[in-house]
Amino acid sequence: MQLISCPWCGPRVETEFSFGGAADNAPNEVAGAAETELKRIMLRPNVRGRQSELWQHVSGCRAWLRVERDTASHEIFEVSLTGTHRS
Numbered sequence: 420m421q422l423i424s425c426p427w428c429g430p431r432v433e434t435e436f437s438f439g440g441a442a443d444n445a446p447n448e449v450a451g452a453a454e455t456e457l458k459r460i461m462l463r464p465n466v467r468g469r470q471s472e473l474w475q476h477v478s479g480c481r482a483w484l485r486v487e488r489d490t491a492s493h494e495i496f497e498v499s500l501t502g503t504h505r506s
């Protein structure tokens with residue numbers, strides 16, 4: 420089981436978090452076109468190795484976090500706040 424260190428709450432088990440996808444595949448508020456949004460949802464990158472991801476601490480502070488993680492080894496390199504939190 421992975422531990423993700425929330426900047427607000429400290430280290431917590433991954434079951435307290437919800438995966439929000441790759442950070443570079445986040446919704447683009449400017450684009451907005453249905454076809455663009457459909458491609459973003461359906462054509463997700465499937466990187467093996469280091470990737471930046473979005474996770475929400477749903478069972479804690481509800482903050483959205485950017486997690487730098489290796490998708491193969493599950494090693495977590497860095498966790499930071501995205502600026503969208505405490506909703």
Ligand SMILES: [Zn+2]
Nearest residue numbers: 425428479480
């Ligand atoms: Zn938290």
